[in-house]
Amino acid sequence: MCPLWPNFEPKSSDQLLPRRVKEALKSGVAHASWCTENAKELIDKLMIMNPKNRWSAKEAIGAEYFYEDPIVKQADQLNMKFSVDSVHEWEAREKHKQAVTKHTRPIP
Secondary structure, X not given: OOOOHHHHOOOOOOOOOOOOHHHHHHHHOOOHHHOOHHXXXXXXXXXXXXXXXXXXXXXXXXXHHHHOOOXXXXXXXXXXXXXXXXXXXXXXXXXXXXXHHHHOOOOO
């Protein structure tokens, strides 16, 4: 547990607002077709402020979201638009080197 939790733990005199993570996800997520009820449940449980009540990684891995059908989707069914350039570490490093070189002036 985070040793700083006591600094953030609500006091008995604090007015607690209702948790609305699931509602916010339903109304505020663009391309929400991936955001099933099980996905909302997982996100909600991982965002509980009190570490005593928040899901651990071990609990999260057992979430129903990871076992929904279809377990494996074809690439054309994924909502995310990844280009090959964006997922290759080597290419990312090369782009970074070029950017640094471009913005670095030699010392006279």
